[in-house]
Amino acid sequence: xxxxxxxxxxxxxxxxxxxxxxxxxxxxxxxxxxxxxxxxxxxxxxxxxxxxxxxxxxxxxxxxxxxxxxxxxxxxxxxxxxxxxxxxxxxxxxxxxxxxxxxxxxxxxxxxxxxxxxxxxxxxxxxxxxxxxxxxxxxxxxxxxxxxxxxxxxxxxxxxxxxxxxxxxxxxxxxxxxxxxxxxxxxxxxxxxxxxxxxxxxxxxxxxxxxxxxxxxxxxxxxxxxxxxxxxxxxxxxxxxxxxxxxxxxxxxxxxxxxxxxxxxxxxxxxxxxxxxxxxxxxxxxxxxxxxxxxxxxxxxxxxxx
Amino acid sequence: xxxxxxxxxxxxxxxxxxxxxxxxxxxxxxxxxxxxxxxxxxxxxxxxxxxxxxxxxxxxxxxxxxxxxxxxxxxxxxxxxxxxxxxxxxxxxxxxxxxxxx
Numbered sequence: 001x002x003x004x005x006x007x008x009x010x011x012x013x014x015x016x017x018x019x020x021x022x023x024x025x026x027x028x029x030x031x032x033x034x035x036x037x038x039x040x041x042x043x044x045x046x047x048x049x050x051x052x053x054x055x056x057x058x059x060x061x062x063x064x065x066x067x068x069x070x071x072x073x074x075x076x077x078x079x080x081x082x083x084x085x086x087x088x089x090x091x092x093x094x095x096x097x098x099x100x101x102x103x104x105x106x107x108x109x110x111x112x113x114x115x116x117x118x119x120x121x122x123x124x125x126x127x128x129x130x131x132x133x134x135x136x137x138x139x140x141x142x143x144x145x146x147x148x149x150x151x152x153x154x155x156x157x158x159x160x161x162x163x164x165x166x167x168x169x170x171x172x173x174x175x176x177x178x179x180x181x182x183x184x185x186x187x188x189x190x191x192x193x194x195x196x197x198x199x200x201x202x203x204x205x206x207x208x209x210x211x212x213x214x215x216x217x218x219x220x221x222x223x224x225x226x227x228x229x230x231x232x233x234x235x236x237x238x239x240x241x242x243x244x245x246x247x248x249x250x251x252x253x254x255x256x257x258x259x260x261x262x263x264x265x266x267x268x269x270x271x272x273x274x275x276x277x278x279x280x281x282x283x284x285x286x287x288x289x290x291x292x293x294x295x296x297x298x299x300x301x302x303x304x305x306x
Numbered sequence: 307x308x309x310x311x312x313x314x315x316x317x318x319x320x321x322x323x324x325x326x327x328x329x330x331x332x333x334x335x336x337x338x339x340x341x342x343x344x345x346x347x348x349x350x351x352x353x354x355x356x357x358x359x360x361x362x363x364x365x366x367x368x369x370x371x372x373x374x375x376x377x378x379x380x381x382x383x384x385x386x387x388x389x390x391x392x393x394x395x396x397x398x399x400x401x402x403x404x405x406x407x408x
Contacts, residue, residue: 137355138371164355164371183379186372189351285356 007228007268008076008086008102009293010095011275013061013068015194017052021276024300025078032074035108039070043112052276061195062119065094068275069115072098073108075274075296084303086272088263090228092256092280093159093199094118096249102274103223105242110218117214118250121207122197130172131198133158134179137165138188144168147181158200159230159254162286169198204251211250215243230254233262256280257287264289272299308365310398315390318397321360322390329353339387354389361393369400377403 022028040048043066049055050067057063072095079085091099097111106114136144141157144166148155155170155178168178179190198204220239227236229245231252236242260271271293273280284293294302308314327334330347343349358374361367374396383389396403 137351138375143372183375186370186375186379188355188371188375188378282352285352286359 005267005269006084006086007088007090007263007271008079008099008274009271009280010072010089010091010098010102011068011273011277011280012093012095013064014056014275014277015058017056017058017276018278019053021052021295022075022297024297024304025075028074028078031078031081032071035070035074035077038108039066039112042109043116058194061197062116065115065119066112068094069098069101069111071276072274073101073111076102079296086225088226088228088266088268090230090259090263091249092230093249093254095275096230096246098274099227100220100223100242100246103225103227105220105223105227106218114215114218114246118207118211118246121211121214122204122250124210125204125206126197131170131196131203132172132175133167133169133193133195133198134175135161135165135167135189135191135193136178136182136187137190139166139182139185140164141166143185147178147185151177151181153178156198156201156203157253158198160257161283162257165283165286167193167200169201169203171198172196199250200252200254202251207250208247212243212247215246218243228259228263230256230259233258256283260284260287260291261289264291270294270299272296307399307402308397310394314397315394318361318393319390321364322357322386322393325357325360326353326386329356337386339385339390341386342384343386343389344384354383357389357393358396361397365397367397367400369396369403373401373403377407380407 036047036050047066057067089099089102097114100106101108101111140163144157153174155168155174157166158169159167175192179192182190220242223237229236231248231254236245269291271291273295278295281293281295323334323337326337326347326349330349332347341347383392399406
């Protein structure tokens with residue numbers, strides 16, 4: 001059964017794990033353990049000890065990325081077994097690698113390789129300074145840019161999530177400052193993220209050469225379904241475009257708000273967040289349009305009722 | 307400025323109670339005016355924002371989010387009752403909300 005007008009969205013790494021995020025997915029745990037075991041053999045033996053809520057690696061950015069990717073790929077596999085294939089897919093932030101797996105552009109193990117290499121390239125260019133990220137909700141893009149410019153902050157809007165929600169990247173010192181300024185400016189919510197990397201900003205521009213060389217050595221297959229770019233909302237079909245997206249994803253600002261609207265224009269009426277969290281589901285409430293965004297767990301419950 | 311009637315108060319109260327019962331997956335009977343939104347029912351700031359959007363649409367309100375944000379700094383909301391009171395003030399005063407502090 002091909003689910004037209006259905007899009008799978010792959011979230012970035014988790015900042016928290018709910019207790020039982022996949023309890024409606026019969027047999028999912030076996031599927032996840034299989035992928036986890038392969039990842040532990042290939043990438044990091046410690047991964048095999050992952051266990052919600054006992055050991056989640058939330059303070060280890062690389063392992064957290066691995067786990068989110070493994071969960072996403074397990075979901076892809078589980079849904080494939082049920083013959084549920086989306087019409088489109090997109091990777092929010094570091095979810096790009098799982099989107100490539102969904103579209104069968106790369107293998108599961110190649111995704112792990114890309115995650116590790118990207119992380120290594122990033123570490124090379126960020127070791128001299130402390131960086132961070134935060135989320136600011138309740139101000140608009142003009143407010144954000146005006147505040148960054150006025151206060152001469154070494155920051156960049158990394159992701160626009162909706163008209164009033166932004167992820168900001170930059171130096172750790174200025175990340176703290178902007179949360180204070182934003183509250184005075186009238187932001188309804190500010191939160192410093194538990195990351196030390198200024199993703200999707202020019203601070204990572206120097207990863208371009210090394211990561212391009214690495215990515216160009218890898219084999220990318222033609223996608224089995226359209227992947228939508230969060231950088232410019234183009235449909236990625238060619239190998240060159242897909243590789244370019246993987247590279248620029250690290251240092252170019254993303255726009256999830258425009259991406260979700262564009263997917264609506266393409267006829268998508270249902271979005272499924274393929275991860276353990278609910279960040280994309282929550283954010284969807286602030287994106288106009290007559291669509292439904294569900295967690296994988298809720299989506300499965302919805303299908304079971306039909 | 308909108309006139310706040312008993313009917314408006316009841317409508318706002320019903321919407322807020324039903325919203326949190328649904329979002330936080332708790333029985334509506336367990337929600338009271340002194341229920342702490344974050345500590346008691348695991349609510350978050352996005353829910354507050356969503357409620358604002360619901361009321362903006364329902365009452366066709368002219369208010370900027372940052373006006374509410376600035377007001378919230380001086381008048382933080384912790385309980386359901388405080389949230390209902392603030393929503394009523396937003397409906398009543400819209401973008402003139404901050405003038406209440408002058």
